[in-house]
Amino acid sequence: MSILAYGVVIWLFIVGVYGVVTSRNLIHMALCLTVAQSGTDLLLLEVGYRTGGHAPVFVGLSPHPGPTVDAVMQALALTDVVIGAAVTALLLALAVQVNKRSGTLDPDELWGTRE
């Protein structure tokens, strides 16, 4: 189980970076970056997971009914998800303006426009 859990984290990160490296379209590149980013969120939550634990919400329960999962990791991952979307929006805004100026979304062709 540990191998599967941590292996998925490594796989998501490497697949996301592979998408960025071999991308021919800036929009595709920004979305591949979200895949790599979600890998790191997943790692945070996996480190905080406890087998048989329940969520750190104590509404209507008797005090401490059993093991609880880590609340600090969830607080870190929570803001990360929302802000990742805002940063992706910034990348897409840059892609829109680049397309207007040079007429293409292909990063390889962009590199050669200075000649």
Add this chain to the structure above:
Amino acid sequence: MREAMVAVALVWVAASGTAVVLIRDPLSQAFAVGFFGLALATLYLSLQAGDVALSQIVVGAIALPLIVLLTLAKVREKPQ
């Protein structure tokens, strides 16, 4: 039972993440990203992280598809 659900969700996340990267056309990729967001929300929920799953659902179903589709609409319009 819970461990099995976590394992299934992990495999689903890995598969849809690979699909997002391998689909090259941005319009199809927008749908793949929506599906990937759903897989992630299920995985977060099975890891007992309610707040993070709520954030992922809200962001992945509302904000992200909207800006991707508006970007595609902008870059595809014909110059006048």
Add this chain to the structure above:
Amino acid sequence: MTPRGRLVFFIMAAAGLSVALGIGFSELPSFGAPISAYASLLNHLAPVQRRVTDVVSAVSFDYRGIDTLFEEFILFSAVTGIAVVLRPLSDEVRDLPEDEAPERKVPAPSPAVGLLGVILSPLLVLIAIETITHGQLTPGGGFQGGVILASALYVIYLATGYSTAERFQPTALLEGSDGFGAGGYVVVGLLGLLGGVAFLTNVVGLGHSGNLISGGTIPLLNVVVGIEVAGGFAILGSEFLDQTAVIRPRRK
């Protein structure tokens, strides 16, 4: 570097990274091991000390409140960056929206979608207010509720056209709420300094656990963050909408 060379370089680097990460991850506690001492201490203390039932809110707005302040400012700067990047350039002009232009190219939305939008939009505002104010009791809080509040504006755009949506998005309101949220967090933190203790200390009365007003400054910070995230995402949406509907190259 040719694409082929880039791919070969990436494969070598990825192999090295996987090996390094694999060795590193094998030192981590195995999946499902008991959580750290700090976290279990917080799980025991937070419901008692702060009288909240959602420990994640207490951690992100009280025990680790300063980190959330910085994250909120990251969101603020990202939205400012988008507003700067998507401004009309020197050879562009703000034109009539496409659904009011003389040669009409965009089909009108169907009445069924319009009805759905009319029903959904106030529901989304209510759900957003409920999520924001119950952040210290159940999973939720300012970040999630703020995005839901911004989505009420998106639904209005999808159900009607650009011109109607513009009436609901006055720039002064959106930018004002974004700034109010970002500054409000600092003001609530300064209440601690006025009370003679450290910045962002929980100085307001704590109330009873399980009530809507409990946890001291935590519901205040939830509301402030909700306003900021809603304003930020609404500005984001309206900038992209302006790009597609209104900003056109200047006709020669």
